[in-house]
Amino acid sequence: MSTVKLLSDAEKDPRVKAVFDDIRATRKSDFINNFWLYLAFDPALLKETWEGVKSVMAQPSALDPLTKELIYIAVSITNSCRYCVHSHTAAARAKGMTDEIYADLLRVVATAGRTNQLLNGLQVPVDAVFDMEAQKPDA
Amino acid sequence: MSTVKLLSDAEKDPRVKAVFDDIRATRKSDFINNFWLYLAFDPALLKETWEGVKSVMAQPSALDPLTKELIYIAVSITNSCRYCVHSHTAAARAKGMTDEIYADLLRVVATAGRTNQLLNGLQVPVDAVFDMEAQKPDA
Amino acid sequence: MSTVKLLSDAEKDPRVKAVFDDIRATRKSDFINNFWLYLAFDPALLKETWEGVKSVMAQPSALDPLTKELIYIAVSITNSCRYCVHSHTAAARAKGMTDEIYADLLRVVATAGRTNQLLNGLQVPVDAVFDMEAQKPDA
Amino acid sequence: MSTVKLLSDAEKDPRVKAVFDDIRATRKSDFINNFWLYLAFDPALLKETWEGVKSVMAQPSALDPLTKELIYIAVSITNSCRYCVHSHTAAARAKGMTDEIYADLLRVVATAGRTNQLLNGLQVPVDAVFDMEAQKPDA
Amino acid sequence: MSTVKLLSDAEKDPRVKAVFDDIRATRKSDFINNFWLYLAFDPALLKETWEGVKSVMAQPSALDPLTKELIYIAVSITNSCRYCVHSHTAAARAKGMTDEIYADLLRVVATAGRTNQLLNGLQVPVDAVFDMEAQKPDA
């Protein structure tokens, strides 16, 4: 059940085909998951979304690929995004996440969920020492 | 401004003093941030919260200390917990987070925020291949 | 699967029948969707909820009916309310939302999700110029 | 700093005055907190909001007034609504919430925040036994 | 469908068996719900989570058991945690929650959801009178 219809012939549109081909090439796999299949209802939105995700998740950057997936899962859990939790947990496992790492991720995510509630309840003033801005811009 | 009163003499309570002493010893620093100072209004809640956070964040585990802080920040941003964002961003910097790593963290957190919205809108069915359970328990 | 039981004879209660009749009359349709059918477990809650929704969504106001549905969808996506996303996306389509408009809605909702994360991370001070209150009440 | 301007002479509008008078009478106090003062920028929205809140929070119902405030605080913490957390924590104290009760509330709210994260991560199937609907409507 | 595999022989691990035995003893029931069954993929995480939940929810404290369940439900609804909503609504019913109480809970939770949105939109300054801290610590 989705809010858009799955198109059986989406790749007949050359804009969709170009994105799907790039997904296959980037991932070195023929499998295209439902997110992209359904997003193809709007080729422009498909293209800009894929390019945004690819540039962040599939390009080398300061963080390694597995760490980026762990962070992605943490946000998706907190936003209660069922599909995203499933797809990025699978992606993290494909990039080396063991059960032990997954348990540790859940432990941190749960601890943050716990203390976030305490602080949003207590409304404690932020310590001056945490302020990066305190180091004022030089004249 | 907080929903509890800051106690100037909280450490007169030996339960509070024991926790504060452990915070100082664990962090090798005399500084105790406002979260713990305010939480001292209930010594039992202070103790169980500190012990929970310490066991997850200050003990060696599958994930390294900096990665755990990055995940903590990701959850705190998504929950819009202002204090937590400030305190854990400061903690991450203390554990080696550079501006380059921070920008990369924000990039992943923002990308997840973006696609979480798309998937929560599209309500795409989860691909069967993502199902860990498909590998059924053995009889 | 629900947290309340669906009553097969809910309309035997005249309070429920009155609300259902008003739903049918307002929508010019015999169809009553599950939200109202299940909410009938408490006739008073059913009545006050329907009246609240009707007064906001079914009465002429500053915003046109389609725009109100788009805003409703935006909130429901962000709150990860699966039922609400489905029912209000269907309602928006019934009020003229094309695939092109839907893609544009998703684009804005996703962009907001992305920058919300950046700002909740950066904790940037609000510009004084955004403050409506700066125009102080006249003595 | 607010997104609307505070009107110094809001009560000159008889619709605003009627609401403010009812707030004072209901609460047996001359104090009107900022929420209502600012909401007065739109008298109709002020009126319908006050009447909705009053009918739920200030009328006798299945739950006692303090329990209702505790539930209100729990939602407001989870939604990270700073003003709501402050105003309803103050209201709960006025209705008898001690520091001991407040600590217990925070303990439950934090525990829920913790396990919500675990379940939103694990995506565990809901046990059939929890399904109220399993008791099907009688033909 | 879950992000971890259900183990058919989890209780062969003595750490898992000890927790399951304690769940059965605490609840005086042989039934163990899916949360714990799936969480058993990591015996340490299972143990610390159960002990945390048990100490808050199953020990006598300032709030009675039913009130604690109502607060738990309120948080779980707001976090859109489907499993948690189902399991704690069932738990609340087992502890005496009638349909009348449930409707009242939903009424308060919905009212808070409504005003949280208004306040997060209006960004009204918090009234000084709500500030517990105004009562400064004594020198």
Add this chain to the structure above:
Amino acid sequence: MSTVKLLSDAEKDPRVKAVFDDIRATRKSDFINNFWLYLAFDPALLKETWEGVKSVMAQPSALDPLTKELIYIAVSITNSCRYCVHSHTAAARAKGMTDEIYADLLRVVATAGRTNQLLNGLQVPVDAVFDMEAQKPDA
């Protein structure tokens, strides 16, 4: 107070200057708000964020500019993003949002917040008629 330091000389970096110049040209104004000033701590993140926001919010599309701002505000309120609420409410006013439209926006946002809570509590099954996918892809 921010988690990054404001750079007084950010425009000395030609990548930052190029973005700031484009912001000024696009908005036909010399004013650059704090979001972009602080985001300049990472010129690449600044550039990709501005280009993403500009392509969605400042280009003609299916939705008119004011409607897009209203949707942006709705998401920002629900995510409790204080800065975003302030900046996009100001932007909406600059694009023609009157107090009457703003009150109507808040009314819809609040109603959605209210019913989202009810549905996330009731966990009502989605009506088959809402399923866009029911219209299966043609073979």
